[in-house]
Amino acid sequence: MNALACIAACLTVLLAVAGPAAAQSLAPTTGHTLAATCTSCHGPGGRSPGAMPSINGRSEAEIAKTMHEFKDDSRPATVMNRHAKGFSDGEIAAIAKEVASWR
Amino acid sequence: MAMKRRTFVGAIAAAAILPAVAVRAQAPAKARVVVIGGGFGGTTAAKFLRLEDPGIAVTLVEPKAEFHTCPASNYVIGGFRKLADIVQDYSALAGRHGVRHVREAAVAIDPASKTVRLSGGQTLAYDKLVLSPGVDMRWGDIEGYDEAASATMPHAWHAGPQTALLRRQLEAMPDGGVVALSIPGLPYRCPPGPYERISLIAHYLKMAKPRSKILALDGKDAFSKQALFQDGWAELYKDMIEWVPLGQDGKIVEVVPGEMTLVSEFGQRHKAAVANVIPPQFAGNIARESGLADKAGQFEGWCPIDPFTFESTLAKDVYVIGDAANGGVMPKSGFSASSEAKAVARHIASLVAGRTPDLPVYINTCYSLVAPDYGISVADVFRPTKDGIVATPGAGGLSPRHPPDAAAFRHHEAEYAYGWYASMSQDIWG
Structure with missing residues (x-):
């Protein structure tokens, strides 16, 4: 790297506001955050206006059980099996608690 | 204050x-x-x-x-x-x-x-x-393709008047005409969008103008949900669709709107009845x-x-x-x-x-229709890392290529595509 390029690179580093936020500087993922995207398909508050199943009014236990069944492919699914495999058991518990709290 | x-x-x-x-x-x-x-x-x-x-x-x-x-x-x-x-x-x-x-x-x-x-x-x-x-749009990236040219060769990659224009052109074209699409390399908005569009134009032409052809000229050699789309095309539209990848001179580098012509990297000139030019962005x-x-x-x-x-x-x-x-x-x-x-x-x-x-988690769930009652999807659970965003291993991915009851599976996913739209609309604008 020539001197000019080095100066440009150093300036770029100095001008950048900060490196990426370190994962450890953030709190553990909450159920609120994990479940936030459920409503995109299942509707606000889990009340679906269309063909997607509503998930409002289901108990924490039912949601957790269903998610685990999707995760281990013991329940037929089109897309939820692919989603459920992306979450740890702890995360599934947090999602179930959050969704069951929706009124 | x-x-x-x-x-x-x-x-x-x-x-x-x-x-x-x-x-x-x-x-x-x-x-x-x-x-x-x-x-x-x-x-x-x-x-x-x-x-x-x-x-x-x-x-x-x-x-x-x-x-x-x-x-x-x-x-x-x-x-x-x-x-x-x-x-x-x-x-x-x-x-x-x-x-x-x-x-x-x-x-x-x-x-x-x-x-x-x-x-x-x-x-x-x-x-x-x-x-x-x-x-x-990167106007001018494809020579001759500027905003004025999009009035003749719509991109329809911002929805609204451009969408209506492309629809009117399809309705007006003669049976037996060629609908040409120019598709950019990545990255661009909605990676599977051009291929859903090819599918649904084919759906229309099959019913209304069955002697017509679709010529999809691509600036890349592979695309999102490719096997699922191509299975659907073979099943539903036979030889109506010709997809030309980058490696077979698919990349369009110039257009001549007055002559309804698209010119490839190596100088092939494609004349079209309707030209949908999706430019780099x-x-x-x-x-x-x-x-x-x-x-x-x-x-x-x-x-x-x-x-x-x-x-x-x-x-x-x-x-x-x-x-x-x-x-x-x-x-x-x-x-x-x-x-x-x-x-x-x-x-x-x-x-x-x-x-x-x-710590955030990001999700994507994306449906594409190959026909009004034939849907496919991709889904992923994304996590941030210091090296960038990664898809959670072992999760997500595409609809299965060979599910036990394929027709029912594709039908369900089409219903869910419409359901996705209804829910998303309320979740965001409601």
Whole structure:
């Protein structure tokens, strides 16, 4: 790297506001955050206006059980099996608690 | 302060917000957040910031009163939905959620003074800025393809009049004509979108103009959901569709609108009855002109972000979401934008409340129709790492290629595609 390029690179580093936020500087993922995207398909508050199943009014236990069944492919699914495999058991518990709290 | 108050009251009058909301909004705000862009990302951010904390004053800067969604715009092109079916508006955002909608364009962002200048000359001050400007076309990248050319050869990659134009051209073309598409290399908005469009144009032609052909000229050698699309094309449309990859001289480098001709890299000239030219794209003008996009390198024109927060790496307190951001492996989709927006809303609300923000998770769920009753999907759970955003291993992916009852599976996924649209519309604009 020539001197000019080095100066440009150093300036770029100095001008950048900060490196990426370190994962450890953030709190553990909450159920609120994990479940936030459920409503995109299942509707606000889990009340679906269309063909997607509503998930409002289901108990924490039912949601957790269903998610685990999707995760281990013991329940037929089109897309939820692919989603459920992306979450740890702890995360599934947090999602179930959050969704069951929706009124 | 006096200046700010005048500006604030003036904008409320201009936006004609309901009195009840105006009274509530006059209480001192905990923070002022300005959101630029009323698409999937910006609208979600504005609404969910208010749901997270009604004490945050949120201003949405979006010149349009109505928004035509790109998702489902291929249904209009395929002739089984009307343009009116894909319109969303901002009435619930202002009336129900107390978001101030300023119907002007943002013309400049100054991260140093933390202000946004509007097309009317007014300046908005912010504590945090959420920038969701979508994409603009790289006019001239394909020689001869500028905004004027798009009146003859529509891109239809911003939904609305361009969508209607492409539909009218398909209706007007003779049976036996060639519909040519020019498709760019990555990255661009909605990776599977061109292939859903090919499918739904084929669906229309098969019924109305069965002697016609589709010539898909591609600037790459592989594409999103490729095997699923190509299985569907073989099953439903036989030899109506010809896809020409980059390696077979698929890349279009020039167009001649007056002659309805597309010219390839190696000089092949393709004449078409209808030409849908989807040009290369980059982050919306406001992002690039405000110095928030990379100026060189592989992601020139796109906005670099911190994968943990979507905060710009080029400006503090500016969060760039949606198609304009370089989200790495996250596809540029409406669902991704909305997921990023919810994470950013939560992050900002946590900072305002003095909480340590929690580690985000981002999701994408994207349906494509190969025919009105034949759907396919891709889904992923994304996590931020110091090396960028990654898809959670062992999860997500495509619809199975050979499910036990394939016809029923594709039918279900088509129903869910329509359900996705209904839910997304309410979740974002409702």
